Amino acid sequence: CxxxxxxxxxxxxxxxxxxxxxxxxxxxxxxxxxxxxxxxxxxxxxxxxxxxxxxxxSTDYIHKNRIWNLDQQPSVCQDCSVGCNVDVFSRKNQIFRLTARENQDVNGYFMCDIGRYGFHRFEEIDRVVQPLMRNGETFDALDWDEAIQKTAKLIEQAKGKTARMGSPFHTNESNFLLGQMMAGILGSLPPIRGEEINYPSGFRISADRSPNLRGMTDICGEIAEDLPFELNARNICGLYILDDGVDRDLDNTWKDILARMDFVIVQSYAMTDLAKSAHIVLPGLAPFEREGTITNDQGRVQWLRPSLPIQGEAKPDWEILALVMKEMDPGKLPMQDISQVMKEMGEKFPDYKGLSFFRLGSTGISLNGRHEA
Ligand code: SF4
Ligand code: SF4
Known part of the structure; x- marks a missing residue:
């Protein structure tokens, strides 16, 4: 010292x-x-x-690895809606530490310990790494072609009675494609909230413990305020869910809803209680594997960069949605890459027009006043 x-x-x-x-x-x-x-x-x-x-x-990191052996990837913390900028240090498929990265428009020089050590919770999760289909009390593995065909067929057979559920834990691109997938009801699971903490320096930990509620609300479409009521009123018989990936206790209302659906399709990286109740599980990517954009609660769009390789046969969530949409409408041109999704998103939602990973750079772009400008 x-x-x-x-x-x-x-x-x-x-x-x-x-x-x-x-x-x-x-x-x-x-x-x-x-x-x-x-x-x-x-x-x-x-x-x-x-x-x-x-x-x-840090006792969490000391003697774990040599810093020069680790890959360093700039990214964004996904543990609350502030969206602190971070550097993720990883090797092969393991994260060793997160440190704060300077962004004077978001977090200054610092980050909190919820985000710093939050990556450990992904180390023990029950991952979904291939498409699964329910067979009684268990699941059978499917290949991707079969899984996409069966998913599209279930939605088509429901004849407009499928509701979609967006997720504030997913990127703007995934929520956008979910919104564009079909007409009908859109909803989301109850938000996950904690304590809002404000420090004298102005640093803040948001009560909203999801990274992209603002983005989901901006670009998914109109989210039903009372989803259980809407599902009943419109005789919905199927659900397509972008799963938060967070294990949570579903209340009886949600348990009843899931039980009375003819089918539930869950896009998830983890075998959550929601995924366990599904008829088809489509394996997406975990938070540190995803690439896309997220919008923090102050309206700043930031580039979420992947730090870990994809596990098993999982696919990027935007790609799964694009495949299902293509199967439902074979005349539709296929989505080539995530930049094309961002471009289409900008055409539908002017606030998001002209965004690209290059323009977002390492500190993001504020949406405030963008449309007027
Ligand atoms: S930061 Fe604290 S522990 Fe480190 S050198 Fe300065 S005074 Fe010593
Ligand atoms: S304040 Fe929020 S975004 Fe920032 S490090 Fe903590 S949990 Fe992550």
Whole structure:
């Protein structure tokens, strides 16, 4: 430690928690934490990033790998609607750490520990890596052609009685294609919320713990406010769901809805309770495998870049939706790549016009005032 006091100033000026101080004076000076106040606030991980000599280290990362052996990918945190800019450090198919990346329009220099260590929850999940079809209490594996054909057939047989459910955990491109897939009801699962925390420095952790509620609302289409009522009123018999991928306790209303559907198609990377209730499960990508755009709660569109390779036979979610749409309408020109989806999105929604990964760059573009300009 060179006693620069950056870490002390961080806890005083940024987190406002003041756990650290310089103990003693002169030759005996050292950094210490107050006895009754351990350094465990939700911004604590930043002190390891700002310590210039590595005297403060993250116990989560220490001795795990050499930094020069890791791939570094700029991306965006997906654990709340603030959308902090991050660098993801990974090797092969494993993430080792996340650090904050400077973006003065979003997170300044910092990130919170919910996002910093949130990637660990994907290490133990029950992944879906190939298309599955229900067979009694279990699932049979399908190849992609079969899965897409069966999905399109179920939707066609329902004759307009299929509702779609968008997800604030998915990219703008996936939600856009879901909105364009067919006419009819659109909904989403109840939002996942936590505590909103505001720090004296202006850093904020949003109560909305999804990364793209604003984007989904902007470009998916009109989301039904009372979806259970609409499903009943319009005799909906099938659901096509972009799954949040988050395990959650579904209440009895949702359990009843799922039980009375003739079919439920779930696009998911994880075997969540929702996926377990599906007739067909289409394997999409996990958060750190996805590429696309997300819009934070201040209207800033940012480039979500993939940091991990795709697992098994999973496909990008926008591509799965494009394949189902093509199967339902063979005359439709196939979507070549995600840039084409972004272009079509911009044609339908002027706020999103002219966006490209190149233009978004590493810090994104604000939608505010864009349409008028
Ligand atoms: S622990 Fe690091 S940041 Fe804190 S005073 Fe020492 S050198 Fe500076
Ligand atoms: S504030 Fe939100 S977006 Fe930023 S690091 Fe924390 S959870 Fe992630």
């Amino acid at each position: 060179i006693l620069c006091s950056r870490c002390v100033r961080f806890t005083q000026e940024i987190s406002g928690t003041s756990e650290l101080f310089v103990e003693a004076r002169g030759y005996n000076s050292k950094i210490a934490a107050l006895e009754d106040r351990p350094l465990d606030n939700l911004l604590a991980g930043n002190v390891a990033d700002i310590c210039p000599v590595g005297a403060l280290l």
